[in-house]
Amino acid sequence: MERANLTIKEASDQLKERKISAVELTRAYLGRINALNEKINAYVTVDEQSALKAAEAADARIAKGEATPMTGIPIAHKDLFCTEGVQTTCGSRMLKGFKPPYDATVTTRLKESGAVILGKTNMDEFAMGSSTETSYYGVTRNPWDLERIPGGSSGGSAAAVAAGLCVAATGTDTGGSIRQPAAVTGITGLKPTYGRVSRYGMIAFASSLDQGGPMCRTAEDTAIMLQSIAGHDAKDSTSLNIETPDFSALLNKGIKGLKIGVPTECFGEGLEDDVRSAIDEAKKVFADAGAELVTISLPYTGVAIPTYYIIAPAEASSNLARYDGVKFGYRCENPNDLQDLYSRSRAEGFGSEVKRRIMLGTYVLSSGYYDAYYRRAQKARRLIANDFTKAFESVDAVLTPTTPGTAFKLGEKKDDPVQMYLSDIYTINVNLAGLPGMSLPCGFDGNNLPIGMQLIGKPLDEAGILRIAHTYQKETDWHSKAPDLSGIA
């Protein structure tokens, strides 16, 4: 097993045919992690013992003929999903050493499916960032170019999948945190419809936008992993109580006659030429497969950034109020009194981007500014959502770039929050509207850096965009490309 680009499907077939055991597979991935993680820093925590124990259990289950497609598959969790007894940091000093007393529902479901959890992946602190540079545990590097960012906030998961340090990983997406890192590392990632996947045990950033989802090599794998984590959960009151379709069964329906909308607003100024031409090529693939490409308009796309950067920090400032140094998390040394304990624990426990967003959120919610900012943003959010409702009257899915450009250099935007925020320009309106969206690889730029495109579906139509993505991946091989890491091992 020296291939970095093994898929869930391939691994699952090999396990079932007894060509390899789950223990052997797990050992192979742990070996790759030992050789490569020091340079890439995709993992914050590697849990070798538990992984091997889970692998043994998976082998027993396979022997009994009771395997699911995830049984014995070595995966990683973004360090935002609570894992019982295993350190969960959310990329923050605040949660260094925090061992959750319970599992997130996503964690529970993947454990029950027999998946092997290798460890926890690095991320921007509290999922706030687009580069994984705000983590207290150091930057994660892009396996395609170690001097570049892996995207964020699920940058550790993206780098781990791209470098073959796991077969697949979980991520979370509040404004693009699954799709943007997937795009810049050349993998496939999906943000489900809000409510499709339980948020129980996911450390909250912006509760009306957060959604967990799979980060994999292919659409086929994404369908398999989504199947095991999706579905109603009584522990999350926003979890949708509806039936989960069989995502894999719907993959091969083809796209003949489907209408794919291409919004003019997403192909204007600021889009790099290489990205534009890669998507032009992809359009031809869709057209050859029988889809019809239709020009559409999403007029409020331009105000998604200000809308999002009011709503998300507002919710964050409220969610992060719980970190007060009392019940769990970081506490400062020798507090003078309770106020000092709160203010100093928070000042020392949080990094600068988190503090910036807490202050921004506190400001827009504060008396006198609430109507001017927060209320107005909620109204703009409605207009952005209406754009999609209208578009979906005439098209089945929407195609856009995932990001304006490919992976930028480490440090390039770190001190300029506004520039950093603009890297989410094509992804955040999907969260504001609560829609499913995915990114998949569609080419490389002149520096051999992966390019991603985004497919946006109707509410609850993950199956629709997965089917379009799978059709594309049957015709192209961008998704099977892996970075050459022979020089760093």
Add this chain to the structure above:
Amino acid sequence: MAIESEVVKHVATLARLNITSEELTTYTEQLSNILGIMDQLDQVPTDGVEPMSHAVDVQIPERDDVVTNTNNQSAMLANAPDSEEGHFRVPKIIE
């Protein structure tokens, strides 16, 4: 919209964040820049638009009022920075 450093100081107090004078300068500048892009919302015709507070229009579900969690006091206290005799410990509040 530019924001005064006095306002940033007040916001930091509300948010229970100690900030240094250097941080105050940096945050004042950065928050002003960020609020600058927020002003784009002035061009959006929001009169009469119903505010959207949630992505999906669903009712809050109800459930029977029964206890579902067990007493796991020791597990909860295991993550506490300071505890004593089954309680979280904080500095003295009342003199």
